[in-house]
């Protein structure tokens with residue numbers, strides 16, 4: 001194993017540095033203070049998170065990345081209030097979190113739309129829960145459906161929609177309830193590459209037009225760099241904050257920036273943090289039985 | 300060229316394959332035709348079964364009368380005796396016992412039992428017996444559902460409720476409903492009440508447990524989604540758990556109604572026998588086995604018929620299901636536009 005130091009983070013240009021400064025100056029919407037979570041399982045306790053602390057500023061786009069099983073989903077479920085922490089504290093606008101609530105919207109990887117409701121009724125659900133009448137809720141829901149580009153599909157049932165469309169409905173449904181923070185757990189993980197790219201640009205557009213703070217979980221490092229202002233890197237077993245890095249890529253983002261040095265440098269550092277260089281296996285040398293007599297020319 | 304006939308034939312019985320409308324219809328008919336053909340074969344082909352001989356000419360056998368059915372060996376022995384005395388031999392044709400009437404006899408009985416008045420004035424017509432039976436089932440099932448479905452939903456949604464009720468219900472479900480017959484009569488008298496009670500006992504305990512299990516299968520993530528949208532517990536139950544499981548609950552009720560039918564005959568024997576069971580017992584007493592078979596068949600037809608109707612309604616009740624058909628659903632839905640065709644939409 002070669003113990004090279006992690007590649008340094010590229011320096012942000014002036015405009016980007018100023019934008020990040022302004023972001024740090026805004027109030028903290030979400031504060032996480034030494035959060036810990038231990039599951040009791042039949043094989044004994046499993047420590048999923050240890051001493052996780054960070055905060056998210058208003059209108060910030062934060063990505064959380066880490067290897068599989070490092071506790072990303074656990075963290076976001078704790079933030080949503082769907083799981084109880086073992087230690088530590090979560091504050092939203094300075095108030096401690098105690099169970100799920102409409103100030104923290106959540107978009108799951110599985111779409112979790114209500115299959116018995118049409119698109120417009122799905123989006124109106126949160127509005128009705130806040131005491132709005134059905135008519136008013138429906139007409140406001142339509143505006144959110146327009147925002148995610150699904151005009152014309154209001155009266156369809158979820159099973160009639162493609163994966164990307166379902167996820168748009170889920171985003172509209174969460175946003176319609178006007179949360180302070182939108183939590184997203186690998187929301188585009190199940191989509192094909194092309195739809196995924198579309199959804200990423202689309203999400204950035206929505207984020208630009210709506211006063212919302214986003215905490216976005218992903219294991220796709222390109223996605224993290226493309227979308228976020230800051231990236232929280234988690235270490236596995238137990239999940240701890242490895243590093244907190246500010247993305248030096250200018251906004252507005254476009255896919256052309258992927259080849260830029262700011263993007264690639266950030267990407268390389270993330271890659272090093274999450275997948276430290278491993279000794280290379282020499283696959284050639286693994287003894288293997290041959291099961292074929294034809295096609296000897298394949299490499 | 301079309302794919303070869305061999306492949307298409309093999310694909311009819313493919314695991315998890317889908318059936319085209321034509322084979323679907325043909326197989327449906329076949330599933331009734333095969334048992335009917337077997338029954339016809341036993342009834343009409345003289346060398347299949349036919350253990351008796353129906354006497355047409357008694358000849359010199361004193362104890363024979365025309366139309367009488369006797370054991371084949373007894374018939375031969377009687378004729379051998381007559382032959383020894385040089386008398387006239389009895390003549391007969393192979394026959395089945397009276398309790399297995401031929402299809403055409405039952406078909407005739409199906410018609411005549413509705414058309415002929417009862418032998419005694421206080422006896423019921425077949426259709427009256429049938430209506431009485433259906434009323435018993437409907438009442439028993441309705442009362443059970445009114446309590447059982449809400450209780451089942453509560454048990455399925457709230458673990459504390461399940462823990463509080465299910466152990467006892469699980470125990471009670473093993474007590475055979477007919478065993479409560481005498482008790483029901485003692486408490487509820489000899490008329491319809493104890494019969495309805497038996498249907499209730501036979502249905503209720505299963506119903507709570509089946510409903511609870513279906514409700515437990517609701518995706519937890521749907522409830523979590525509702526929670527993050529600010530739904531209070533009451534709405535989590537009424538606006539998520541209930542609609543998420545209602546289509547499956549409807550199917551459950553169809554199955555449970557089928558079970559309720561199986562308790563009908565036992566229920567109707569309790570106290571003063573009534574309904575279709577009374578009709579069947581009476582006809583058996585008259586040795587009118589064609590009527591007995593007709594009445595048994597009618598129970599099957601009514602049971603299957605009601606289930607088909609419920610299935611038909613079910614496909615129209617839940618428009619969000621993939622197998623939904625338009626129709627009834629439109630009555631329960633406000634539509635503000637035509638659904639858009641979704642080809643190729645991303």
Ligand SMILES: Nc1ncnc2c1ncn2[C@@H]1O[C@H](COP(=O)(O)OP(=O)(O)OP(=O)(O)O)[C@@H](O)[C@H]1O
Pocket residue numbers: 039040041046047048066067068069070071072073074075219
């Ligand atoms: N309910 C639970 N009971 C016991 N252990 C759990 C439970 N939920 C999660 N864990 C454990 O906590 C750890 C973190 O799981 P988590 O699902 O948060 O990981 P993740 O980072 O989201 O992984 P992935 O990228 O694969 O989604 C894992 O080791 C997992 O086995």
Ligand SMILES: [Mg+2]
Pocket residue numbers: 072073074
């Ligand atoms: Mg996860």
